[in-house]
Amino acid sequence: MADLGRIKEVPLREIWQHEQYDFSEWLSKEDNLNELGEILHLSLTDVETEKFVGSYRCDILCKDDITGKIVLIENQLAPTNHEHLGKIITYASGLNASVIVWVVEEAGEEHASAIEWLNKHIDADISFFLLEIHAIKIGDSLPAPMFKIIEQPNDFNQQVKEVSGKDGMNKSMGKRIEFWNMFNNVLLSRSKPFNIRKATTDHWYDVSIGSSKCHLSLELVNKEGFIRVNMLISDCKEQFDAFYANKESIEKIVGRQLLWQRMDEAKASRISSKIEGLDFDNQANYDTLMNQSIDMLVKFREGFKSYFLK
16 A cells, blocks of 8 residues: 655744735735635625725735636734624725635634624625635645635625626626627537536636536636636545546647646535736737637546546
8 A cells, every 4th residue: 555644734833924924925925815815706806905994904815707706815824803793894894895714723613603693684785705725745745725614605606606687797707798799609600619607707718618527717817917727626636536547648638738727625626727918908919819719618528538537
């Protein structure tokens, strides 16, 4: 039998000595915020750090590009306390935030209950999240961050999905639904190499491939100027491993190297590639981008289809 490593938790202060200058600076980086956003089903953009609220400063202020809501993130490399609970409410009020994310080393039972109470009794448009941040390593590996959701609003994901049913759309929503309508027309002109789905304000477009474990998806990342083509594996690390064992064969069919993200700290895994050149304000290359996206989805389907687990 092969030797297996042991998971060990690393004290957070060994990695980030200072809450503001080390941890908050680390979390504000694009890759780390993207990871947090995936866990919370948010697309975090327009990042500001150390935003003043009166004589105080919140750690991170950003926006969810899906709903347009202002997102406030307050970090605490320590157990929860009453002072920080008061701060997040004060900051949310002063900055008109609709999504409040409290990231802590350890969530006390009384503060988890307080966040649960706020989500149940405050305005439905306001959402509170309480997360713990941990750092783990296996053997002599580098420490890896792991977020754990302690409290969240029960209906938050549903609110995100239903935003397209509300009367008002922000600019990004309108641009996304316009893109997907045009994309569907290109699909029709190509005799539908895969099933068309209704155009929405979502930044993603899912494509079924006949497996309950995974599906393909296009993701519009306008702020960074690219379309991401994904193989998304919902909750099956064994399926990711089966794909990865055939990495060379899959990439040969797809025709390019892919980004392989097992994401051990999360349920989902992702294998992806980027198509550069997306700009909602300049649609001159839309036909090219859409055809490239369709071509790559077809290649993904062809490359992965032989390696689905039973």
